[in-house]
Amino acid sequence: MAYVFRGGIMFRDDKTSRGEGDLHRFEPKKLVLYAGGDLQVDVGARVLRGQPIAKGVFSPVSGTVADIADVPGGTSVTVESDGEGALFPGLVKMHKKLAECSTEEIIGKIRDAGIVGMGGETGSVADRIADVIGKADVCIADCAGREPYVTCDMAALLERPAAVINGLKIFLRALGVRRGVIAVPEGSAAAKKLTEMTKNSGMISVLATSRKYPAGDERRLVYSYTGRELAHGADTVSLGCVIFNIQTCIAVYDAFVSGLPCVSRVVTVGGDCFTGEYNVDVPIGTSFGDLIDAAGEMCAEPVLMLNGGPLRGIPCGADGTVGKTTRAILLLSEKTAGGSDTDISPVCIRCGRCVTHCPERLMPNRIYDLIRDGKTEEAVAAGALHCVGCGICSYICPGKAPVTELIAGLKAKNNSPEVTDHD
Amino acid sequence: MTDREAMASSAVHTPYVRHADTVRSMMFDVLIALIPALIWAVHSFGARAVSIMAVSVVSAVLSETAFNFFTKRRVTVDDLSAVVTGLLFSFLLPVTSPLYTALLGPAFAILIVKCAFGGIGSNILNPALTGFVFVKLCFPSAVTAAGDPLAVLKTGELPDASLFDMLVGNIPGGIGEVSTLLLFAGGAYLVVRGVIDWRIPTAFIGTVAVVTLLFPNNINGLSFMGCELLSGSLFLTAIFMATDPVTSPVTGIGRLIFGAVCGLLTLLIRYFGFDADGTAYAILTANLLTGLLDRVTAPFVATANDDAR
Numbered sequence: 171m172a173y174v175f176r177g178g179i180m181f182r183d184d185k186t187s188r189g190e191g192d193l194h195r196f197e198p199k200k201l202v203l204y205a206g207g208d209l210q211v212d213v214g215a216r217v218l219r220g221q222p223i224a225k226g227v228f229s230p231v232s233g234t235v236a237d238i239a240d241v242p243g244g245t246s247v248t249v250e251s252d253g254e255g256a257l258f259p260g261l262v263k264m265h266k267k268l269a270e271c272s273t274e275e276i277i278g279k280i281r282d283a284g285i286v287g288m289g290g291e292t293g294s295v296a297d298r299i300a301d302v303i304g305k306a307d308v309c310i311a312d313c314a315g316r317e318p319y320v321t322c323d324m325a326a327l328l329e330r331p332a333a334v335i336n337g338l339k340i341f342l343r344a345l346g347v348r349r350g351v352i353a354v355p356e357g358s359a360a361a362k363k364l365t366e367m368t369k370n371s372g373m374i375s376v377l378a379t380s381r382k383y384p385a386g387d388e389r390r391l392v393y394s395y396t397g398r399e400l401a402h403g404a405d406t407v408s409l410g411c412v413i414f415n416i417q418t419c420i421a422v423y424d425a426f427v428s429g430l431p432c433v434s435r436v437v438t439v440g441g442d443c444f445t446g447e448y449n450v451d452v453p454i455g456t457s458f459g460d461l462i463d464a465a466g467e468m469c470a471e472p473v474l475m476l477n478g479g480p481l482r483g484i485p486c487g488a489d490g491t492v493g494k495t496t497r498a499i500l501l502l503s504e505k506t507a508g509g510s511d512t513d514i515s516p517v518c519i520r521c522g523r524c525v526t527h528c529p530e531r532l533m534p535n536r537i538y539d540l541i542r543d544g545k546t547e548e549a550v551a552a553g554a555l556h557c558v559g560c561g562i563c564s565y566i567c568p569g570k571a572p573v574t575e576l577i578a579g580l581k582a583k584n585n586s587p588e589v590t591d592h593d
Numbered sequence: 594m595t596d597r598e599a600m601a602s603s604a605v606h607t608p609y610v611r612h613a614d615t616v617r618s619m620m621f622d623v624l625i626a627l628i629p630a631l632i633w634a635v636h637s638f639g640a641r642a643v644s645i646m647a648v649s650v651v652s653a654v655l656s657e658t659a660f661n662f663f664t665k666r667r668v669t670v671d672d673l674s675a676v677v678t679g680l681l682f683s684f685l686l687p688v689t690s691p692l693y694t695a696l697l698g699p700a701f702a703i704l705i706v707k708c709a710f711g712g713i714g715s716n717i718l719n720p721a722l723t724g725f726v727f728v729k730l731c732f733p734s735a736v737t738a739a740g741d742p743l744a745v746l747k748t749g750e751l752p753d754a755s756l757f758d759m760l761v762g763n764i765p766g767g768i769g770e771v772s773t774l775l776l777f778a779g780g781a782y783l784v785v786r787g788v789i790d791w792r793i794p795t796a797f798i799g800t801v802a803v804v805t806l807l808f809p810n811n812i813n814g815l816s817f818m819g820c821e822l823l824s825g826s827l828f829l830t831a832i833f834m835a836t837d838p839v840t841s842p843v844t845g846i847g848r849l850i851f852g853a854v855c856g857l858l859t860l861l862i863r864y865f866g867f868d869a870d871g872t873a874y875a876i877l878t879a880n881l882l883t884g885l886l887d888r889v890t891a892p893f894v895a896t897a898n899d900d901a902r
């Protein structure tokens with residue numbers, strides 16, 4: 171059992187919010203990829219699944235390059251799929267057994283596959299491994315996220331538990347670490363299944379984490395495993411932990427056994443505009459609009475579209491495309507999202523709910539007052555920069571005070587580093 | 594990582610969903626919790642109790658509306674907090690109180706104690722209790738119940754009423770404060786609904802229980818404790834006034850200390866003071882400690898590591 175962190179909040183936990191439904195597959199006719207530059211293809215060229223298009227960018231489908239256009243910060247490449255899914259012959263799998271692979275070989279393989287942290291942390295996984303070699307004593311595969319609606323990681327884990335376990339073993343080998351832990355919410359179907367699968371494994375075990383949000387936040391994960399609080403701004407490895415998202419483990423496993431680079435991921439299409447949960451394995455570059463069409467009938471009129479969860483996501487449009495770190499596309503109705511701009515003028519009645527639920531032991535109500543009074547230095551002294559932006563204080567506030575919003579504004583002014591949420 | 598992804602990851606993350614609870618829903622829950630005691634008040638004291646409650650509530654609501662109107666502010670009575678203030682105030686009045694007290698008390702509570710300090714969330718004293726203390730100081734005999742068991746107890750004798758009568762509310766006192774059992778039921782409802790924290794009433798009533806048991810004033814300890822707990826306004830004020838979120842601490846430990854301070858001050862007044870009850874003065878004094886209690890019990894403590902980056 172894991173240590174239970176302070177604060178946090180229990181969201182709805184029923185059949186439609188556990189990621190235990192079917193994992194769907196979808197392949198659009200057309201997808202758009204973004205590259206930094208140095209394109210290796212031209213308009214009209216035939217590309218195959220897994221073929222490099224630019225550095226770190228690969229075609230997720232077989233088809234034709236239909237268009238290349240300049241966009242801010244790089245180039246967009248439109249690929250029209252032929253639906254055949256023919257594999258690029260240049261893909262090379264790892265020919266050696268894992269036990270015979272050197273750290274450099276594994277890192278090289280991961281780097282070639284263009285794998286980034288798929289839980290939203292975006293950094294290169296190969297660089298991360300190189301950074302923490304020799305410093306970690308446990309590697310955590312994270313599937314502990316509890317943000318409402320966002321169940322893509324759980325769906326991916328339930329679909330391919332063996333890939334996760336083997337992907338984690340690759341990480342352990344690369345890091346020279348002997349302990350691997352798969353963090354899953356306690357009582358979930360995955361916790362049961364993985365406990366069964368890992369019971370004879372000396373190296374891999376299951377960490378049944380709290381079902382409270384934000385269990386998937388790296389600071390909560392480290393606490394769940396070690397029982398110790400990470401110092402402010404410290405790297406998880408300072409307490410011996412290195413964390414990778416469950417989908418990152420799967421991508422690493424695929425790169426290892428088939429040479430296939432990171433070209434697809436599991437995304438949740440959800441929100442209260444849909445009746446159930448819909449997790450779908452899609453190629454990188456699929457447009458959000460296509461994804462929503464694939465998810466089927468809506469039961470309510472959406473007023474807000476989010477890239478990410480309802481607490482940490484950002485608004486987006488249907489023309490956006492799935493990237494390697496896209497976890498969820500949510501459509502929220504007036505009933506759910508309308509609460510964020512009601513006609514109630516915000517007020518703090520000092521009920522203390524934000525204090526009770528703050529996972530960082532802050533007093534959000536006090537920081538809110540101080541920021542509103544322009545006393546930013548006092549707000550910082552009260553710990554404002556320790557805020558991890560989980561959003562619970564704004565969510566829970568009966569006076570609908572924009573607590574997280576004001577603190578986020580203060581943090582932005584102070585250039586505080588964002589805390590990675592692996593949800 | 595492309596710039597597009599970098600932009601997405603550096604954007605400000607803020608929640609787009611909100612909990613269903615609002616100030617109004619919390620105040621509505623408080624009103625629901627007061628219904629049993631309200632019914633008992635009507636049952637025991639009749640139509641006169643209804644007029645006291647009605648005048649108080651109307652006075653509170655009209656005062657707030659008028660203040661908002663004349664100061665050109667948004668009318669805020671729809672959050673029901675003025676209704677709660679008016680009703681709670683009326684619960685403290687005995688049935689013999691003249692109706693002008695029911696008019697003046699809530700007006701003072703809303704205009705001076707609440708609105709003049711900036712409206713809901715900004716007042717430092719509990720409005721209903723301050724309003725009651727105001728009329729009590731202005732018209733002491735008019736708002737004191739004849740034969741109040743606590744007044745008898747203060748003379749060093751046990752009151753005639755049995756503990757059972759005190760539990761159900763067959764005693765003289767404020768119209769809404771006598772039915773201890775029904776007030777407790779309302780409090781349990783509020784704790785279950787998460788509107789109030791159990792810590793304040795538990796620490797408050799617990800302190801009174803322990804101290805009165807230890808120092809029974811030359812009377813049988815258990816009877817003395819029973820009378821101190823079950824008569825007077827202890828349950829009403831401990832459950833509904835001391836837990837006023839605006840004027841009580843936000844931290845768990847702060848709330849325990851706050852409740853204990855309320856209990857000790859109440860007893861100080863009951864043992865040595867001029868008033869037989871004392872809960873109103875005790876809570877108002879403790880209200881003034883709220884800011885301090887929040888500071889000294891703040892859960893966040895900056896550590897040396899903070900300077901690391």
